[in-house]
Amino acid sequence: METAGIGQYREFLIILGAAGLVIPLFVRLGVSSILGFLLVGFLLSRDVLGSFTSAFPFLQALVITDEEAVSSLGELGVVFLLFLIGLELSFERLVTMKRLVFGLGSLQVVFTTALVSLAAFALDFTPAQSLVIGTALSLSSTAIVVQIYSIDKRLGSQSGRTSFAILLFQDLAVIPILLMVGILGHESSGPVLQGVAIALAQALLAVALIIGVGRFALRPLLRLVAGINSSDLFMAAVLLIAVGTGVLANYAGLSMALGAFIAGLTLAETEYRRAIEAVIEPFKGLLLGAFFLLVGLGIDLDGVVESPVQIVAMAIAIIVSKTAVTYLFARAMRVNHAAALETALLLGPCGEFAFVILSSAAATGILDRAMFSKLLLIVSLTMAAIPLLAILGKQLVKRSKRLQGNSPETLEAPPEDDQPRIIVAGFGRVGHLIGSMLDEHKIPYIAVDADAALVTRERRAGFPVYYGDAANIEFLKKCGLADAKAIAITMDNPVRVDDVARAARAESAGLKIIARARDERHAMRLYTAGVTEAVPETIESSLQLGESLLVEAGIPMGLVIASVHERRDTFRKLLGRPNRKMELDLERKRLRRGKALP
Secondary structure, eight states, X not given: OHHHHHHHTHHHHHHHHIIIIIHHHHHHTTOOXXXXXXXXXXXXXXXXXXXXXXXXXXXXXXXXXXXXXXXXXXXXXXXXXXXXXXXXXXXXXXXXXXXXXXXXXXXXXXXXXXXXXXXXXXXXXXXXXXXXXXXXXXXXXXXXXXXXXXXXXXXXXXXXXXXXXXXXXXHHHHXXXXXXXHHHTOSOSHHHHHHHHHHHHHHHHHHHHHHHHIIIIIHHHHHHHXXXXXXXXXXXXXXXXXXXXXXXXXXXXXXXXXXXXXXXXXXXXXXXXXXXXXXXXXXXXXXXXXXXXXXXXXXXXXXXHHSHHHHHHHHHHHHHHHHHHHHHHHHXXXXXXXHHHHHHHHHSSOOTHHHHHHXXXXXXXXXXXXXXXXXXXXXXXXXXXXXXXXXXXXHHHHHHHHXXXXXXXXXXXXXXXXXOOEEEEOOSHHHHHHHHHHHHTTOOEEEEESOHHHHHHHHXXXXXXXXXXXXOHHHHHHXXXXXXXXXXXXXXXHHHHHXXXXXXXXXXXXXXXXXXXXXXXXXXXXXXXXXXXXXXXXXXXXXXXXXXXXXXXXXXXXXXXXXXXXXXXXXXXXXXXXXXXXXXXXXXXXXXXXXXXX
C-alpha cells in the first residue's frame, strides 16, 4: 500500500527533480530552461530511457509512464501563465492592440490554414481531414513563445506585442475550430447546429460572467482576505481565482487558459496586481516545466526511425510556410523588419492546442490512429525547435540591425553643440509633419527614431533625424535634453509614449513635454506621468470635424476658431483634474445639448 502511494507521486517527484537538479545544470551550460525540460521529457520517455529498463530494471523508476498526470500539471502551468499575462495587459492595453489581434492575427490564421489545408488535400487527405489538419497546424505555442519573451523581459517589445497579439487571436480561434471539428465528425446537421448555438451561448455567458465577477466581486474578496494579513489565505484566494475562472470557462467550452486570461485582465487595474504576480510566479514556472516536459514526451522515437526523412521534411515545411506567411502579413501591417522576422520564426512551429484539436478529431473518427500519431509527432518536433528558432531569431535580428545601422546616415551621432532645440521623439507621419512645421518657422529641432531604415531615408531627404531609443535617458542626454526647449512625443504606440514621457520627466522636472495620446484615458495617464500637454487623437479629430462642419454651415471663421479653442481648453482642464472621468462624461452630455461647462 505504501509503495502504491509513492507511485502516485512519482511523476511529480520527477518534475521536482528535473527543476531542482537537472535544469540548473542545463542553464549553467548555456541551455535554456525550456529546452532543458524538453530534453528531460524526451530522455525519460518510454522510447528512450524505457528501452534500457530490461537490462537495467532500476531505471524503471525514472521512466515517465503516467502522461495524463503530467498533462494536468502542464495545463495548470499554461493557465497561470495566461493569468499573469492578463495582469500585465489590462483591458485598456488590449484595446490598443486590436489592430494586431484581429487584423494580423486573423490574416495569419486564415491564410496559414488555407495553405496547410491545400497541401494536405494534395497529399490525398479528405477535405474534412485537410481542414482539421490545416486549422490545428496553423496555431502556435502560446506557452513556449510567451515564456521565452517573459524570461528575456521583452514581452513589451514590438516583436513581443506582435507575437502575443497573434497568439491571443489563435487562442480565441480555438473555440470555433473545436465546434467545426464536432460538426465534421457528425453526419446529421440539425442537432449539431443546435449544439453549436448552445455552445456559443455558453461561451459568451461564461466570458460575461468572468468579467462581471472580476469587476464587481474579486476586488472586495481580495480586500477581505488581505485585511486578515495572512499570506497563506491570500495565496489560496489567488489560486482559487486563477484556477476557478479557468474551470468555469472550460465548462462553457472555452479553454481554461482563456478563462484565466480574462480573469487576469479584470484584476490588472487593482491595487493587488503586484501581490498576485508574486504569488503566481513560482507556481507558473514549475508547472510550465511540466508542460514542456510533456511536449518532450510526445516525441515518438519509433515514428522518427520508421520514416525520418518524411517526418522531418514535413516539420520543416510547416515551419517555413508559417514563418513566411506570418512575416509577409506582419510587414504588411507595418511591423518593422526585425520584429516581423523574430515574430515569424517563433510562430512558425505548431502549438499546444494542436494536441487538443487533433485529439478531438481522432475521437470523432475524422483521423485514424496512424494519422493521429504521425501528426502528433510532427507537432512535437516543431515545438521542440522553438527555443532553437528563438536563438536564431535573435541572431538574425542583431545582424539585420547591424547591417541597417552601418549606413553613414544612421551611424551619425547627434550634435553636441549645446544649442537649445526641440526634440521630436518618433519621426513617422506625425513626427514628419511636426518637423516640416518647425522647419517652416525656422525653429531648430532634432528628431530621433528607432527604425534604422526610416532614419536613413529621412536623413537623405534632409531632415535632422538620428537613430536611437528615445526611452533611453542616456541617449536623450546626448540629444541635448538638458538644454531642450521642449520634447514632442509622437509615436503611435501608447506604451512607448508612456516610457519616453516618464524617462524625460524623471531627468528634467521643468521640461515641457507635449505627447500624442490615443484617447482621453491615455491622456489622463500621461498627465499623471508628468507631461505638460497631452493631445488625444479622438478629441482632436472630433474638433477638426466640428470646425469643418461649422464653416460649411456658414458660421464666420473667427467664431468657429474661438469655439474650437474654447472646447479644446475645456477638455484640457478636465483631463488634468482628479475627477476627470466623471466631468468628461458630463462635458460630453453638455456638448451634445449645445452647452459648455462654465
